[in-house]
Amino acid sequence: xxxxxxxxxxxxxxxxxxxxxxxxxxxxxxxxxxxxxxxxxxxxxxxxxxxxxxxxxxxxxxxxxxxxxxxxxxxxxxxxxxxxxxxxxxxxxxxxxxxxxxxxxxxxxxxxxxxxxxxxxxxxxxxxxxxxxxxxxxxxxxxxxxxxxxxxxxxxxxxxxxxxxxxxxxxxxxxxxxxxxxxxxxxxxxxxxxxxxxxxxxxxxxxxxxxxxxxxxxx
Amino acid sequence: xxxxxxxxxxxxxxxxxxxxxxxxxxxxxxxxxxxxxxxxxxxxxxxxxxxxxxxxxxxxxxxxxxxxxxxxxxxxxxxxxxxxxxxxxxxxxxxxxxxxxxxxxxxxxxxxxxxxxxxxxxxxxxxxxxxxxxxxxxxxxxxxxxxxxxxxxxxxxxxxxxxxxxxxxxxxxxxxxxxxxxxxxxxxxxxxxxxxxxxxxxxxxxxxxxxxxxxxxxxxxx
Numbered sequence: 538x539x540x541x542x543x544x545x546x547x548x549x550x551x552x553x554x555x556x557x558x559x560x561x562x563x564x565x566x567x568x569x570x571x572x573x574x575x576x577x578x579x580x581x582x583x584x585x586x587x588x589x590x591x592x593x594x595x596x597x598x599x600x601x602x603x604x605x606x607x608x609x610x611x612x613x614x615x616x617x618x619x620x621x622x623x624x625x626x627x628x629x630x631x632x633x634x635x636x637x638x639x640x641x642x643x644x645x646x647x648x649x650x651x652x653x654x655x656x657x658x659x660x661x662x663x664x665x666x667x668x669x670x671x672x673x674x675x676x677x678x679x680x681x682x683x684x685x686x687x688x689x690x691x692x693x694x695x696x697x698x699x700x701x702x703x704x705x706x707x708x709x710x711x712x713x714x715x716x717x718x719x720x721x722x723x724x725x726x727x728x729x730x731x732x733x734x735x736x737x738x739x740x741x742x743x744x745x746x747x748x749x750x751x752x753x754x755x756x
Numbered sequence: 757x758x759x760x761x762x763x764x765x766x767x768x769x770x771x772x773x774x775x776x777x778x779x780x781x782x783x784x785x786x787x788x789x790x791x792x793x794x795x796x797x798x799x800x801x802x803x804x805x806x807x808x809x810x811x812x813x814x815x816x817x818x819x820x821x822x823x824x825x826x827x828x829x830x831x832x833x834x835x836x837x838x839x840x841x842x843x844x845x846x847x848x849x850x851x852x853x854x855x856x857x858x859x860x861x862x863x864x865x866x867x868x869x870x871x872x873x874x875x876x877x878x879x880x881x882x883x884x885x886x887x888x889x890x891x892x893x894x895x896x897x898x899x900x901x902x903x904x905x906x907x908x909x910x911x912x913x914x915x916x917x918x919x920x921x922x923x924x925x926x927x928x929x930x931x932x933x934x935x936x937x938x939x940x941x942x943x944x945x946x947x948x949x950x951x952x953x954x955x956x957x958x959x960x961x962x963x964x965x966x967x968x969x970x971x972x973x974x975x976x977x978x
Contacts (some may be wrong), residue, residue, distance in 0.1 A: 599911065599962035600955055601918035607929060608951040611936075615758060615948035689819065696822035700922060707824055720836040724829050728821070735820035 542722045546713060553709040554730050560626045560703070561695045561734075565688055567631025572638025579639065580646045590639070597636035603697045605629050610701040626698045634691045641687060645680030646672060678749040685742040692735055706730050758949030761939045771950075774931035775957050778917040781845060781925075785852035785917075786910050792853065793860020800861055801868040811861070818858035824919050826851045831923045848920045852913060859909055867901040868894075904973035911962040911969070918958070928954055 575590045597605065610625045620628070649672045657667045699708035710727040714720050762768045800811045830847040834840055842850070871894055879889040921930045932950045939946050 595963060596959060599915075599966055600958045601915040603918040603921075604929065604951070604955050604958050607932075608955050612948040612951035615945040693820070693822040696824040697919065697922075707822075707828075710828065714832060720832050724833050727825055727828070731821060731825055739816070739820050 538721055542719045549709050550726050550730055553704055553706045557695050557705040561692050563627045564630025565691050568634025568638050571635025572642055575639035576642035579643050594636045594639055597633050602633050602694050603700055606701050622701050622703045626703050630691055637687045641680050641683035645676035648679045649675050681749050682746050689738055758943055758945035761943050761946040767935050770931050771928055774928035777927040781848050782913040782917045785849050785856055786913050788853040789856025789860050792857040794864050796861035797864025800865045815858050818855050823855055823916050827923055844923045844925045863905050867898045900976040904969045907969035911965045914962055
């Protein structure tokens with residue numbers, strides 16, 4: 538183990554770390570957006586749209602991100618759709634995540650029983666009020682653990698971006714190993730940076746999960 | 757559109773054989789994970805502090821380390837640190853089993869802990885001994901909870917095996933790339949057709965399994 542080597546590599550890893558985080562959070566933000574919209578489409582059973590959403594969810598949940606990225610990055614330009622590697626990464630992650638988020642949110646919405654909704658409307662609440670005061674608070678507390686697990690899953694999935702030549706952590710590690718053969722140091726840095734990225738999320742996630750568990754009434 | 761490439765020679769067969777490589781790795785890893793996971797899960801549901809600490813660290817490592825990083829550590833690191841040469845396929849199996857065992861153990865532990873204590877007490881009150889309690893009361897309930905979840909684990913395993921191309925195993929994606937490269941001149945649009953096919957092949961491999969898992973989950977809902 539050579540500590541000097543570690544310090545020389547630090548700037549490159551930091552740069553890769555920043556890139557990875559940027560793509561990851563943009564992708565996750567899109568995933569939440571897509572997921573929420575898809576979940577609503579399914580929950581309110583909007584015709585035709587909900588069939589499309591169903592197909593989308595099944596397609597993206599049952600294929601690996603690597604294959605999706607290859608298709609978007611190498612396949613789509615052949616029929617005239619050109620996208621940069623970074624955009625491809627962000628949208629790939631967003632679409633994959635959206636399918637997972639949609640399932641988690643929908644299962645949260647589904648836990649609110651029919652009788653509660655009926656009682657609320659018997660009390661004279663409007664549809665919006667029912668959603669705001671009855672469905673939403675319960676659904677959130679039920680879905681949060683699954684949503685957090687999805688966030689961790691998506692952060693981990695960013696490691697495949699190196700395959701479409703984005704200079705992320707994985708790419709940097711592979712590149713440096715190939716150039717200088719300092720395998721041990723490179724792998725150590727790789728692990729450290731992934732811990733930096735995921736440990737905080739995992740710890741905060743555990744804390745949040747404990748907090749919202751008290752909100753699980755009637756489940 | 758580039759689909760015609762697949763009809764030339766035995767290109768499509770080669771793709772399917774490539775998918776076979778991924779499926780072989782995932783089936784072996786799944787079998788190891790399920791067996792080791794059941795064993796470890798039972799161990800973890802005991803209250804020994806040493807086991808608790810060990811399993812917490814193990815689960816957290818698996819939870820936050822991308823499988824790709826683990827693959828790199830085993831494939832490149834093991835040679836460098838331990839001086840042993842592990843083939844790419846073996847290192848893939850090691851990593852996926854390491855990951856799957858943790859997931860499976862966590863599922864088993866969750867299922868064991870979800871059985872309320874009253875079940876044990878009532879069967880005792882009915883005069884069943886410990887073996888009978890496990891065979892007739894506990895195991896049937898656990899199996900119902902576990903089977904859908906472990907089937908789900910299989911689809912995740914299959915999807916994750918797509919990563920093995922990054923350590924140089926020739927599987928479906930790599931074969932796809934080879935076909936595209938070989939036909940660059942004759943059909944420049946091959947990338948679209950080939951990758952769309954790979955996408956569909958993965959979907960066809962995973963979708964029936966996840967449908968089955970969903971169906972069983974609904975059927976056995978408690």
